[in-house]
Amino acid sequence: MERVLAVLFLLAAHAASAAAGVTSPYRRSLQMLPVMPLDADVFRQPPGHNAPEQVHITQGDLTGRAMTVSWVTPEHPGSNVVRYGLAADNLNLTAEGTVQRYTWGGTYQSPYIHHATLTGLDHATVYHYAVGYGYTVRSFSFKTPPKPGPDAPIKFGLIGDLGQTFHSNDTVAHYEANGGDAVLFIGDLCYADNHPGHDNRRWDTWARFVERSVAYQPWIWTAGNHEIDYAPEIGETVPFKPFTHRYPTPFRASNSTGHLWYSVKMASAHVIMLSSYSAYGKYTPQWTWLQDELRRVDRKTTPWLIVCVHSPWYNTNDYHYMEGETMRVQFERWLVDAKADLVLAGHVHSYERTHRVSNVAYDIANGKATPQFNASAPVYVNIGDGGNTEGLANSFRSPQPDYSAFREASYGHATLDIKNRTHAYYEWHRNQDGVKVVADKAWFTNRYYMPTHTN
């Protein structure tokens, strides 16, 4: 009888822990992953003399009536103009861009980097555009996001820590198959700094690799630690030099003074990008901007408040544990007061989703340092599982803390499908043997329109 009771007790204990959170048993190889070789097909340069390559777009203003097109030309500056219009055979509008190069480590010279912003666009409209001239014109298209409004739908892809391994390629392929409208990229793009001398050819290969998605839909950039590229040993002492030359952000449109922290409004979402690797202490430019920015959020128009930051504030993996803590202490209270819906982070190379928790009661003297369930708090998603060369973070803390809803050390991406002002459907897609698998899913309810609902 005692044994039966003991078994029942163990089963009950197991059920209680399962309700608290799931640690997925699925396991991938934990080894470092091979980077795709320089001659991989996804890195191939397009044919034609001085053909434009590495084409990518990002939103060019606050609300989606402008799009910034970036591309490089390898041999000489070439044309600096984007031709665009409503039909592929009638590109009747033009935008003049800028062109620049940079050097790296005394040995590398970048190709000619162009940026041009197409303005005066209509919302929710397909535009065709072309770069290059003569025999080397390359043509693409994109759709602008819907006009900001409470029920305007949009489906975001959520990708972080992508790199350029074979798993990275799977992640992009699976995201393409899922068909999002735009990507919120949570930092750590190409991992050039893992190569000797921060081999900047890896910035070029990565941009060729992701062109197949980012030339056709805006990716919104958050900077990670692999964008810092601080390398005094080779004379490179200006942080973020390759990233800022290659990846513009519309920071001025949201009254920011820094390339790395800014916001965009897309459909029913107000998305804030923060920089884990720029000053955020009190009185700093990022701190001041965020304080002002949260006052500018209009939930009646854009009910979904999403914050992207590279280093996670809640993460139950030993890998990078507590690295985001100082920023959490600085900003969490603001996000809880603002009833933010979702905080996206990367950096830790695994996947995790939390319940709605906050840890804002601590004041050094009262000892209240345990995260609490809080309907006003955001869900924290860690999506640092894009597939980079450093391999997986598989050292989860045990027992699984109550605030962790689901965690798994695998590669993948997520999608956030905002349906209307009250509901968004979220899925995490594991890269499993080349076939995308939905391994975690949830309906999120909006914190402004359904503030007491716990999901």
Ligand SMILES: [Fe+2]
């Ligand atoms: Fe990182």
